[in-house]
Amino acid sequence: MVKLSSLTRTLLRYRIVHDKDVNIVSITSDSRTVQPGSLFVALSGYTVDGHNYVLESVEKGAVAVLLERPNPQVRVPQIVVPDSHLASAIVADAFYGHPSDRLRMIGVTGTNGKTTVTHLIERVLADAGKVPGVCGTLGARFAGRAVELNNTTPFPVELHGILNDMALAGCTHGVMEVSSHALERRQNAGVQYKVAVFTNLTQDHLDFHGTMEAYLAAKGKLFSRLGNAYGGHRGDMSYGVLNADDAASTYLAAQTVVECVTYGIENDADVRAKGLHIGPDGLACDVHTWLGDGHLQMSLTGRFNAYNALAAIAVGLIEGIPLEQILESLRGIAGVPGRLERVAGNHPFTVLVDYSHTPDSLENALDTIHEFAKGRVICIVGCGGDRDKGKRPIMARIACEKSDLAVLTSDNPRTEDPEAILDDMEAGVKDANYAYQRILDRALAIESAISVAQPDDVVLIAGKGHETYQIIGRTKHHFDDREVAKQAINKRFNG
Numbered sequence: 053m054v055k056l057s058s059l060t061r062t063l064l065r066y067r068i069v070h071d072k073d074v075n076i077v078s079i080t081s082d083s084r085t086v087q088p089g090s091l092f093v094a095l096s097g098y099t100v101d102g103h104n105y106v107l108e109s110v111e112k113g114a115v116a117v118l119l120e121r122p123n124p125q126v127r128v129p130q131i132v133v134p135d136s137h138l139a140s141a142i143v144a145d146a147f148y149g150h151p152s153d154r155l156r157m158i159g160v161t162g163t164n165g166k167t168t169v170t171h172l173i174e175r176v177l178a179d180a181g182k183v184p185g186v187c188g189t190l191g192a193r194f195a196g197r198a199v200e201l202n203n204t205t206p207f208p209v210e211l212h213g214i215l216n217d218m219a220l221a222g223c224t225h226g227v228m229e230v231s232s233h234a235l236e237r238r239q240n241a242g243v244q245y246k247v248a249v250f251t252n253l254t255q256d257h258l259d260f261h262g263t264m265e266a267y268l269a270a271k272g273k274l275f276s277r278l279g280n281a282y283g284g285h286r287g288d289m290s291y292g293v294l295n296a297d298d299a300a301s302t303y304l305a306a307q308t309v310v311e312c313v314t315y316g317i318e319n320d321a322d323v324r325a326k327g328l329h330i331g332p333d334g335l336a337c338d339v340h341t342w343l344g345d346g347h348l349q350m351s352l353t354g355r356f357n358a359y360n361a362l363a364a365i366a367v368g369l370i371e372g373i374p375l376e377q378i379l380e381s382l383r384g385i386a387g388v389p390g391r392l393e394r395v396a397g398n399h400p401f402t403v404l405v406d407y408s409h410t411p412d413s414l415e416n417a418l419d420t421i422h423e424f425a426k427g428r429v430i431c432i433v434g435c436g437g438d439r440d441k442g443k444r445p446i447m448a449r450i451a452c453e454k455s456d457l458a459v460l461t462s463d464n465p466r467t468e469d470p471e472a473i474l475d476d477m478e479a480g481v482k483d484a485n486y487a488y489q490r491i492l493d494r495a496l497a498i499e500s501a502i503s504v505a506q507p508d509d510v511v512l513i514a515g516k517g518h519e520t521y522q523i524i525g526r527t528k529h530h531f532d533d534r535e536v537a538k539q540a541i542n543k544r545f546n547g
């Protein structure tokens with residue numbers, strides 16, 4: 053519990069309507085989670101305005117409100133700020149006693165690979181006796197707890213709350229995915245990163261950022277916000293980890309004053325893989341680092357996972373873990389949920405569920421599959437609604453070009469007309485002579501692909517990975533590609 057005055061002291065530009073010091077027991081930006089004694093933060097949303105819930109929050113017991121436009125209907129103290137989003141980060145950070153200072157924060161950004169890299173880092177740190185907490189697309193997990201999240205990077209109040217829970221649970225490290233949306237919206241204001249990792253930059257989210265330049269600039273903010281100082285002494289310094297094979301890294305290195313470690317396969321790098329071998333059951337390569345050499349063997353496969361592993365190795369070395377131990381940890385990782393995840397069973401072909409929902413990740417997933425597929429490759433893919441429209445025809449073309457049969461279907465249509473999304477996709481393939489089907493219903497699309505799969509074929513179900521829902525309109529329906537695939541396999545082989 054803290055006094056409201058101790059929170060407002062952290063702000064410079066604000067005024068209070070109905071000034072009175074009160075005790076704040078919790079803080080939230082969602083009226084649905086307000087409790088007696090809460091400070092409610094009204095955020096101007098993208099589709100919904102949190103200011104509409106001020107009255108409701110007070111009725112539920114909020115004792116103060118932080119907002120941009122005061123509400124004449126309520127009598128509790130109202131702290132009026134120019135930007136409630138930024139102010140909520142500053143106030144939440146103070147309310148929780150600056151939790152990110154109590155953790156070594158590792159931020160991972162980039163178009164693809166963030167979830168995988170955070171997962172690998174988690175394992176490397178845990179095996180070395182550290183206590184990592186992780187926060188990202190798969191939710192937050194720490195100390196045996198799992199918290200579901202709406203966003204890859206939570207909004208400020210939720211984020212600082214999670215970091216506080218991690219610190220209280222004894223975590224030593226906070227490993228988090230930092231999405232470009234979050235960087236642009238300053239969702240992680242107040243989080244001081246000790247290590248900033250960049251995976252890669254390819255097309256996605258142009259609906260939000262407009263241009264690739266703006267998208268890159270958003271990613272750059274993770275690096276520029278490492279600050280102009282680089283820490284007090286070795287062990288407390290900040291570092292960057294950059295992909296030497298991605299042209300964007302030159303720009304990112306220029307955004308920060310901290311020392312950057314590079315990793316790569318093609319170009320010279322501080323952590324470099326050589327002699328890479330990709331197989332159906334994993335990958336292997338020699339690893340040369342500025343701290344010695346070793347051999348990596350992993351059950352995650354695909355060239356892109358070699359990059360993810362190199363990034364995790366760089367972070368492990370920065371954290372002072374011996375190379376041999378890092379490699380041992382990576383060797384022990386079975387897989388990441390929804391990332392080239394195999395649907396188990398006795399069927400004579402392979403079914404993989406993968407979260408490739410960008411042109412680059414789809415291409416990578418299909419290229420990797422071609423490295424080991426003995427039969428045909430069948431690809432089921434859709435594109436999300438209310439998201440970058442530009443990637444739709446490109447993804448359809450990649451699916452058709454890189455597979456023997458493509459089935460175009462729905463992903464999460466959200467508020468868009470699913471047929472119109474498929475029209476956008478089909479525009480990329482209509483004029484060519486591709487073998488593809490268009491089946492709107494995702495379950496039927498999966499069933500259709502599985503019904504024609506022959507021994508040794510590989511069926512890739514792309515786009516939704518670990519997701520256990522399909523968003524149609526504003527409703528989340530239960531839907532799990534892995535379950536649907538299993539049902540289709542059962543139907544085919546057991547009637």
Ligand SMILES: CC(=O)N[C@H]1[C@@H](OP(=O)(O)OP(=O)(O)OC[C@H]2O[C@@H](n3ccc(=O)[nH]c3=O)[C@H](O)[C@@H]2O)O[C@H](CO)[C@@H](O)[C@@H]1O[C@H](C)C(=O)N[C@@H](C)C(=O)N[C@H](CCC(=O)O)C(=O)O
Nearest residue numbers: 081082083095097098099100102105202203204205231233
């Ligand atoms: C389009 C978009 O970005 N929407 C985000 C936005 O939602 P919104 O404006 O519709 O608003 P809302 O959450 O429904 O309501 C606005 C405010 O009112 C409050 N509210 C709302 C209802 C209520 O009853 N009471 C109440 O207090 C909400 O808590 C919120 O503070 O604000 C919400 C947080 O409050 C986000 O969860 C939500 O992200 C949605 C789920 C989303 O899908 N966002 C995508 C674009 C996104 O951010 N993706 C990135 C990256 C993905 C990647 O890396 O590929 C991510 O980090 O997840």
Ligand SMILES: Nc1ncnc2c1ncn2[C@@H]1O[C@H](COP(=O)(O)OP(=O)(O)OP(=O)(O)O)[C@@H](O)[C@H]1O
Nearest residue numbers: 163164165166167168189356391406407408413417
């Ligand atoms: N380093 C990489 N480069 C390119 N593609 C990758 C890389 N790592 C993973 N992928 C592909 O991208 C998909 C998503 O991977 P992952 O979930 O790790 O990325 P992400 O950056 O967290 O995605 P999101 O932005 O949706 O959270 C995987 O299923 C795989 O097909």
Ligand SMILES: N[C@H](CCC[C@H](N)C(=O)O)C(=O)O
Nearest residue numbers: 409435436439463464515516
């Ligand atoms: N974090 C990404 C996930 C996309 C997953 C895909 N299944 C879709 O719905 O487009 C986003 O919000 O854009």
Ligand SMILES: [Mg+2]
Nearest residue numbers: 166167189229
């Ligand atoms: Mg992710």
